[in-house]
Amino acid sequence: MEISLNQIKKNSFKSLIVVLLAFIIVLPIIALFVISIGFDTTNFFYFADYLLLDYTLSTLYLLVLTIFFSFLFGIVPAWFISTSKFKGRRFYDLLLYLPLAIPTYIMAFSYGDILSFSGPFQSFVRDFIPSLTTLVNQDYLQIEVLSILLSFSLYPYLYAACRISFSLIGNNYINLSKNLGLNELKTFFKIGIPLSLPAIFSAIFLISMEVLNEYGAVSYFGINTYTSGIFRAWGSMADMETASILAILLFLVVCFFFFIERWITNRYNYSFKSNSDLSPNFKNSYQKLVLIHITSLIIILAAFVIPIIYMVNNIFVDFDNIDFFDVFNLSKNTIFISFIASILIILVVLFIQYVKRISNSKILNFVGEIISLTYALPGAVIGISIILLFAPINDSLGFLLIGSIPVLVYAYFIRYMAVAVSPILTSFKKYPKKLDDAGKSIGLKPFQFFRKIFIPLNNNAIIIAFCICFVDIMKDLPLTLILRPFNFDTLATQTYEYAIEEMITKSSIYSLTIIIFGIILLSILSIKQSKK
Amino acid sequence: MKKNILRVIFIFFVLIITSCENNQKPNEINIYSQRHYAVDELQYENFTKQTGIKVNVTKANADELIQRLKIEGSSSSADLFITVDVGKLWQAGDMGLLQKIEDETITSNIKKEFLDPNNFWVPLTFRSRIIVYSKDRVNVNELDSYESLADKKWENRLLIRSSSNSYNQALMSSIIANNGPKVAEQWSSDIVSNLARDPKGNDRDQVKAIAAGQGDLAVVNSYYIGLLLSSEKEDELNAGNSVGVFFPNQRVDQSGAHINVSGIALTKNSPNKENALKLIAYLTSSVAQQTYVDNTYEYSVNPEIEPNKIVKQWGDFKKDNLDLNMLGVKRNEAIRIFDKTGWK
Numbered sequence: 001m002e003i004s005l006n007q008i009k010k011n012s013f014k015s016l017i018v019v020l021l022a023f024i025i026v027l028p029i030i031a032l033f034v035i036s037i038g039f040d041t042t043n044f045f046y047f048a049d050y051l052l053l054d055y056t057l058s059t060l061y062l063l064v065l066t067i068f069f070s071f072l073f074g075i076v077p078a079w080f081i082s083t084s085k086f087k088g089r090r091f092y093d094l095l096l097y098l099p100l101a102i103p104t105y106i107m108a109f110s111y112g113d114i115l116s117f118s119g120p121f122q123s124f125v126r127d128f129i130p131s132l133t134t135l136v137n138q139d140y141l142q143i144e145v146l147s148i149l150l151s152f153s154l155y156p157y158l159y160a161a162c163r164i165s166f167s168l169i170g171n172n173y174i175n176l177s178k179n180l181g182l183n184e185l186k187t188f189f190k191i192g193i194p195l196s197l198p199a200i201f202s203a204i205f206l207i208s209m210e211v212l213n214e215y216g217a218v219s220y221f222g223i224n225t226y227t228s229g230i231f232r233a234w235g236s237m238a239d240m241e242t243a244s245i246l247a248i249l250l251f252l253v254v255c256f257f258f259f260i261e262r263w264i265t266n267r268y269n270y271s272f273k274s275n276s277d278l279s280p281n282f283k284n285s286y287q288k289l290v291l292i293h294i295t296s297l298i299i300i301l302a303a304f305v306i307p308i309i310y311m312v313n314n315i316f317v318d319f320d321n322i323d324f325f326d327v328f329n330l331s332k333n334t335i336f337i338s339f340i341a342s343i344l345i346i347l348v349v350l351f352i353q354y355v356k357r358i359s360n361s362k363i364l365n366f367v368g369e370i371i372s373l374t375y376a377l378p379g380a381v382i383g384i385s386i387i388l389l390f391a392p393i394n395d396s397l398g399f400l401l402i403g404s405i406p407v408l409v410y411a412y413f414i415r416y417m418a419v420a421v422s423p424i425l426t427s428f429k430k431y432p433k434k435l436d437d438a439g440k441s442i443g444l445k446p447f448q449f450f451r452k453i454f455i456p457l458n459n460n461a462i463i464i465a466f467c468i469c470f471v472d473i474m475k476d477l478p479l480t481l482i483l484r485p486f487n488f489d490t491l492a493t494q495t496y497e498y499a500i501e502e503m504i505t506k507s508s509i510y511s512l513t514i515i516i517f518g519i520i521l522l523s524i525l526s527i528k529q530s531k532k
Numbered sequence: 533m534k535k536n537i538l539r540v541i542f543i544f545f546v547l548i549i550t551s552c553e554n555n556q557k558p559n560e561i562n563i564y565s566q567r568h569y570a571v572d573e574l575q576y577e578n579f580t581k582q583t584g585i586k587v588n589v590t591k592a593n594a595d596e597l598i599q600r601l602k603i604e605g606s607s608s609s610a611d612l613f614i615t616v617d618v619g620k621l622w623q624a625g626d627m628g629l630l631q632k633i634e635d636e637t638i639t640s641n642i643k644k645e646f647l648d649p650n651n652f653w654v655p656l657t658f659r660s661r662i663i664v665y666s667k668d669r670v671n672v673n674e675l676d677s678y679e680s681l682a683d684k685k686w687e688n689r690l691l692i693r694s695s696s697n698s699y700n701q702a703l704m705s706s707i708i709a710n711n712g713p714k715v716a717e718q719w720s721s722d723i724v725s726n727l728a729r730d731p732k733g734n735d736r737d738q739v740k741a742i743a744a745g746q747g748d749l750a751v752v753n754s755y756y757i758g759l760l761l762s763s764e765k766e767d768e769l770n771a772g773n774s775v776g777v778f779f780p781n782q783r784v785d786q787s788g789a790h791i792n793v794s795g796i797a798l799t800k801n802s803p804n805k806e807n808a809l810k811l812i813a814y815l816t817s818s819v820a821q822q823t824y825v826d827n828t829y830e831y832s833v834n835p836e837i838e839p840n841k842i843v844k845q846w847g848d849f850k851k852d853n854l855d856l857n858m859l860g861v862k863r864n865e866a867i868r869i870f871d872k873t874g875w876k
Contacts, residue, residue, distance in 0.1 A: 222732025
């Protein structure tokens with residue numbers, strides 16, 4: 001304890017900066033509390049009486065279903081690809097990441113149209129298999145269908161987490177399990193899943209946050225979730241205060257689950273020796289190979305290939321009306337802003353984790369944890385609290401911060417910090433403290449050691465964090481809409497504007513461009529991951 | 533180390549300050565807009581060509597823009613606020629975010645019936661919320677009014693989208709204003725029991741659901757039918773053609789079909805007021821109104837401009853002459869009726 005106090009003193013300047021940074025990050029949450037001070041409770045109690053139960057139940061139902069399907073789509077292929085050798089393994093591995101590049105609302109709008117009466121699916125059946133016409137003519141805008149669509153674009157979080165974890169378990173444990181007479185299925189449940197629980201939990205946390213924050217897709221499907229409730233209070237009842245209270249409540253619930261997650265993770269954090277021989281080693285029976293190919297192909301086809309073909313087709317239909325100059329311009333904006341924000345996030349996360357590591361203080365540990373929690377707030381609510389924060393500065397200085405690039409970057413920074421924290425933290429934890437001492441003994445100062453040895457060692461994780469951040473910011477909608485400068489459009493805002501005006505065909509070129517950039521980045525990620 | 537950090541902080545501040553802008557610029561105007569149709573950009577370009585005034589736009593949802601206007605207060609750079617629902621314009625006026633527009637050139641461009649009695653907003657286009665029906669399964673003589681959609685004969689046949697949608701909220705507000713809250717509540721609960729499925733999807737999806745046979749009639753905005761009928765996709769065109777258009781409440785003793793306007797308002801602290809008024813005058817002029825009508829299938833508020841030919845073939849109709857501000861005034865009451873009667 002004394003040592004760590006000493007270290008804190010020694011690093012007091014750096015620790016101060018970390019605390020300051022954390023303060024900057026949680027500032028919008030504080031602002032939100034301020035907005036709701038002294039709010040009028042009528043609307044809140046009205047909401048609690050009439051809507052809360054209904055909205056909460058449908059949110060939970062959607063959440064459970066989405067997590068279930070994400071499990072199905074994410075864990076099964078991750079296990080096969082990590083532990084078996086077969087033809088096409090690398091190829092599947094790459095493709096299984098890609099649906100992450102498709103924003104959830106685009107997935108929902110696209111499938112909404114594909115499955116509709118005038119869409120390609122039903123038209124095809126009418127023309128070629130008329131006997132099935134009545135069977136396929138269904139109302140597909142159901143909560144169960146939505147949960148499958150959401151998990152199409154969210155399962156990669158689980159897939160990515162499990163891929164790393166399963167690969168790290170590796171041969172030693174699996175051989176042991178084989179020697180004990182366990183078959184592959186039992187090994188999966190007795191070794192694979194338990195040893196990967198921390199990874200699985202952190203992925204489920206991210207998926208849950210995405211589902212809780214989803215607005216476009218759920219309102220299109222006519223499902224009232226808790227977030228729709230926040231927007232109903234705000235938009236329809238013109239009551240921002242009640243909306244803030246609802247957002248804060250959601251935030252507290254999420255905090256609760258966040259700390260439970262951390263608690264479980266720490267409890268289950270088996271320090272297993274990660275394995276030296278990474279080559280997959282389960283024998284492949286003929287039936288198993290068929291199973292592997294069928295599951296992987298179905299997932300890739302449904303979550304990625306079909307939406308892409310649909311968009312490409314839309315682009316051909318509307319080809320004469322496409323303004324490619326505009327597409328180019330918006331791509332430039334999108335890349336510019338995502339790049340700056342992602343770099344900033346990575347730098348700050350590295351800095352905070354570094355100071356945390358060298359000072360080893362509980363307070364800084366706590367600070368490091370809470371900055372992830374801003375991910376739990378709906379983007380539009382963060383947007384408003386940021387406007388609230390900067391309005392006084394506007395007033396006193398006479399120039400406009402709101403609607404400027406730095407404030408937009410700041411908003412991304414607080415919203416997407418959590419996405420970068422988890423891969424970097426996981427990677428840092430792998431290297432023992434002994435390494436730091438070794439650095440000291442060869443005469444490197446902590447910062448030098450960090451720059452010259454630690455960062456190169458964690459290079460892969462940093463690139464992964466950067467890619468995921470970049471893709472997420474590129475897809476961002478609520479913050480960009482309300483905080484962007486005048487005449488500043490991104491691919492996501494343009495996609496949304498067409499989609500909301502019910503012009504899906506026109507939106508396709510923009511959404512496909514987002515996806516192409518996403519594919520490029522995720523391919524890098526996937527290659528890095530498999531090297532890892 | 534310390535030096536480096538201070539240097540970074542300094543550079544960051546310089547960047548922030550240099551990238552910020554001043555409010556007032558001689559030849560520019562700033563718009564907060566909820567409209568995001570491609571035609572709007574065309575209008576602004578034409579205006580800039582004509583006057584040399586540059587138009588800057590931030591597009592977002594109406595509620596967020598209203599909140600932003602409110603928080604920004606006197607430092608806001610916005611000159612104009614545009615929405616697709618008059619209820620939101622009323623709300624912004626009610627919150628004291630707007631100033632009155634008293635300009636002869638502008639008001640002379642617009643039919644008297646569409647003008648705001650309080651002069652807080654100016655309509656740009658209007659649309660009606662109409663009934664569309666399956667040509668195969670519904671005889672047009674069976675249709676009458678919004679009120680008659682509550683009739684038992686439509687049980688399991690009616691389609692309409694969610695009550696979170698502002699077009700439905702405006703319709704309910706008009707029913708409250710015309711018939712009183714008690715009648716409106718009964719109407720709402722009858723509508724809910726007539727629904728063929730839970731409210732979901734957008735307006736186009738209601739039409740597609742009729743084509744799919746999931747229901748027989750739907751309540752939608754008029755221009756969506758225009759968009760379907762002009763679609764380049766054959767299946768959408770077929771869906772559009774499978775339904776008939778009916779304007780409700782047309783009898784002498786009835787209120788007329790519900791309409792809503794997409795409108796523009798001058799913000800209270802508009803830094804470039806003169807230029808802003810010029811843009812409003814331009815957007816309501818016959819040239820610009822013709823551009824709206826041809827691209828979005830909305831109706832013009834300028835008496836000189838006829839509807840697009842697709843829209844024109846549905847014929848002229850009697851409009852509800854309720855003070856449009858009531859669509860905002862009654863909004864909160866409308867939401868409560870929706871919630872109470874289980875209209876999702």
